[in-house]
Amino acid sequence: MLREYDCWLHKRKFEIDFEIPLFVCADEKGLVGSQAVKEYCLGIKRLVGIEPKLTKSKDNSCNAVYLNSSSASSAGSARDEFSIKVTETQIFITSSDENGLLYGVFRFLSLLSMREIKNGFELTDAPASSLRMINHWDNFDGSIERGYAGNSLFYKDGGFNYDKTRIEDYARLLASVGINRVSINNVNVRANAKLLITEKYLKEAKKLAAIFRKFGIKLFFSINFGAPWSLGKLASADPLDPAVGQWWKKRAELIYKYIPDLAGFLVKADSEGEPGPFQYNRTHADGANMLAKALEPFGGEVIWRCFVYNCTQDWRDLKTDRARAAYDHFMPLDGSFEKNVILQIKFGPYDFQIREPVAPLFGALKKTRHVMELQITQEYTGHQIDLCYLPYVWEDILNFDTAHGDNSKIKDLLKPTSTHYPLPTNHYIEGLAAVVNVGLDNNWTGHTLAQANLYGYGRMAWNPSITAKTIAEEWSALSFGKDTGQKVSDILLKSYPAYEKYNAPFGICFMVSPNNHYGPGIEGYEFSRWGTYHRADMNEIGIDRTPSGTGYTDQYSPKNAALFADAKTCPENLILFFHRLRYDYVMKNGKTLLQNIYNTHFEGYDEVVAMMEDWKRLEPLLEAEVYKSVLSRFERQLNNAREWKDQINTYFFRKTGIADEHGRKIYF
Ligand code: GCV
Numbered sequence: 001m002l003r004e005y006d007c008w009l010h011k012r013k014f015e016i017d018f019e020i021p022l023f024v025c026a027d028e029k030g031l032v033g034s035q036a037v038k039e040y041c042l043g044i045k046r047l048v049g050i051e052p053k054l055t056k057s058k059d060n061s062c063n064a065v066y067l068n069s070s071s072a073s074s075a076g077s078a079r080d081e082f083s084i085k086v087t088e089t090q091i092f093i094t095s096s097d098e099n100g101l102l103y104g105v106f107r108f109l110s111l112l113s114m115r116e117i118k119n120g121f122e123l124t125d126a127p128a129s130s131l132r133m134i135n136h137w138d139n140f141d142g143s144i145e146r147g148y149a150g151n152s153l154f155y156k157d158g159g160f161n162y163d164k165t166r167i168e169d170y171a172r173l174l175a176s177v178g179i180n181r182v183s184i185n186n187v188n189v190r191a192n193a194k195l196l197i198t199e200k201y202l203k204e205a206k207k208l209a210a211i212f213r214k215f216g217i218k219l220f221f222s223i224n225f226g227a228p229w230s231l232g233k234l235a236s237a238d239p240l241d242p243a244v245g246q247w248w249k250k251r252a253e254l255i256y257k258y259i260p261d262l263a264g265f266l267v268k269a270d271s272e273g274e275p276g277p278f279q280y281n282r283t284h285a286d287g288a289n290m291l292a293k294a295l296e297p298f299g300g301e302v303i304w305r306c307f308v309y310n311c312t313q314d315w316r317d318l319k320t321d322r323a324r325a326a327y328d329h330f331m332p333l334d335g336s337f338e339k340n341v342i343l344q345i346k347f348g349p350y351d352f353q354i355r356e357p358v359a360p361l362f363g364a365l366k367k368t369r370h371v372m373e374l375q376i377t378q379e380y381t382g383h384q385i386d387l388c389y390l391p392y393v394w395e396d397i398l399n400f401d402t403a404h405g406d407n408s409k410i411k412d413l414l415k416p417t418s419t420h421y422p423l424p425t426n427h428y429i430e431g432l433a434a435v436v437n438v439g440l441d442n443n444w445t446g447h448t449l450a451q452a453n454l455y456g457y458g459r460m461a462w463n464p465s466i467t468a469k470t471i472a473e474e475w476s477a478l479s480f481g482k483d484t485g486q487k488v489s490d491i492l493l494k495s496y497p498a499y500e501k502y503n504a505p506f507g508i509c510f511m512v513s514p515n516n517h518y519g520p521g522i523e524g525y526e527f528s529r530w531g532t533y534h535r536a537d538m539n540e541i542g543i544d545r546t547p548s549g550t551g552y553t554d555q556y557s558p559k560n561a562a563l564f565a566d567a568k569t570c571p572e573n574l575i576l577f578f579h580r581l582r583y584d585y586v587m588k589n590g591k592t593l594l595q596n597i598y599n600t601h602f603e604g605y606d607e608v609v610a611m612m613e614d615w616k617r618l619e620p621l622l623e624a625e626v627y628k629s630v631l632s633r634f635e636r637q638l639n640n641a642r643e644w645k646d647q648i649n650t651y652f653f654r655k656t657g658i659a660d661e662h663g664r665k666i667y668f
Helices: 031-048 098-113 164-176 191-197 199-213 242-258 284-298 322-333 391-399 448-462 468-480 482-502 558-565 572-578 593-617 624-656
Strands: 023-026 053-055 065-068 082-086 091-095 122-125 131-135 181-183 218-223 264-267 301-305 341-346 370-375 431-435
Touching (some): 023 031, 031 065, 031 098, 065 098, 082 098, 091 098, 098 122, 098 164, 098 468, 131 448, 164 199, 191 199, 191 218, 191 242, 199 242, 242 284, 264 284, 284 301, 284 322, 284 341, 322 341, 370 391, 391 448, 391 468, 391 482, 431 448, 448 482, 448 624, 482 593, 482 624, 558 572
Parallel strands (some): 023 065, 065 091, 131 181, 131 431, 181 218, 218 264, 264 301, 301 341, 370 431
Antiparallel strands (some): 082 091
């Protein structure tokens, strides 16, 4: 296999300057614990070239590495916590549970790989959140909704079809950054995927679950809310019909016979045409709770998505504001969900746009368990053709202060739960879920540098206070070695600002080509049913979401409501999300909105040219394969950036008739 395949678990290219004891003392009997020991040995072989020998020692007297998942010293420690301690002759990696040991081993290996392990090194670490989840949007025919890296790792031609070794390699990559949950099929549950909860496919799913289980990862199934009707042939799927509840209970019994530790169901209901409780005049609490009761005897959870909005809006309707939808639907239901229901809320009120405000449900929900949904797959961020390093914007999201009380930044609200079914008496966020960017491409992610987004997601889900810069440096060092890595990391960090500059300006969103979502389509959604309008005319652009408009700003805490409602205090990268402004509105730099649109678009394009030049300078330091594949993506990105720049600038010039003050070329 090519190096690209190994991702951040590369074989070393340079010497490790630390002498590793060649004996491993471990007495792990559990599935995950023994996998941790195996991973340690494999990892050392990968990094040092020598496989350590397993031995037994009762009294810590050997020159050895000690791996122990029932360490007394960590009694009372948090779930998944681990400690690493390095002395001149011994290394201790300890934890109080098996997953913790696995995470400790992987962290040790990456620190070793980054040459950070030395005599005296000590670290104790635990994740900030309990749920660190990957969502697959994989279909049973092998396609992936919004997938840009080849076909599904799991399915082909209507059913399961996978390479076991590859799945094991995938599970290893995920576990190495702390992922502990994976939903294995698209939330749009269509065709044969509806049969995943039948015996035929459960037999197969059981085998897949066994591979992930060794790596401490539990599976979720996406289910179709209409199944009692479409699969069970009942008269309806009404959540308050006892026959429907009974049908799900029986189904759960069957499912858990095959996979006793299934984490639960992920549900997209009443969303973009999927069936849901609204069809029966029931609430989303009715729907989620009915499923929760079916899963409760088995310890399962229902993750219920809040992506519920009117997707058949008339563009002539100036009152309905899609941005309001999730809060309007779910805030009134706060406190009415079962203990094993977790709401999954997209980070912003729209749909994974390049720049959106953080959704107002965060910090506001007080009595309902919930997690935040991110998108690693680059649906709106360049299809893994354009380089777009996403931790850059996730850092902003995690640092957003909801201003609901003290310590109310998203990163502060992320807290691990101490029990299986924590009482939702606070407004904590239990974790992150993200739509993944992998497929059967040899390098997993299409664009090799997009591996950094998968790595970065895991690291941020574990530690929301880590910076995008640190992650870029870590990933680049692990993938390319420290010196070359530093240069790659600089390129990564330039990529998000560049993409944002040549894309839709200042938080206006959805100027993307309809349906496929790559490249500009400035009025592509302007007269359609999706509710994402910018309403540009010859004088103004944007939606007034202040109290004098749709009132969306009032869904935030009073402090943020006031901040966003005033154009003077609203962050300028979001100003067109909240305000309808004239093109001659003067921004903080003294230039008009229009001139800023022109400037950012010229700059964004120039920044892509510069990133490509930076990459070319790395040629002597890189494997030809990696160099060429990334270069060819930059070439395509440059064309895309050019289209965005020219189409956006031309569009606004044609609307306004006002020229660029620097006289740069605008087409008309
Ligand atoms: C899985 C967006 C995407 C859809 C996706 C949907 C969702 O609308 O374009 O492909 O469907 O989000 O998150 O459910």
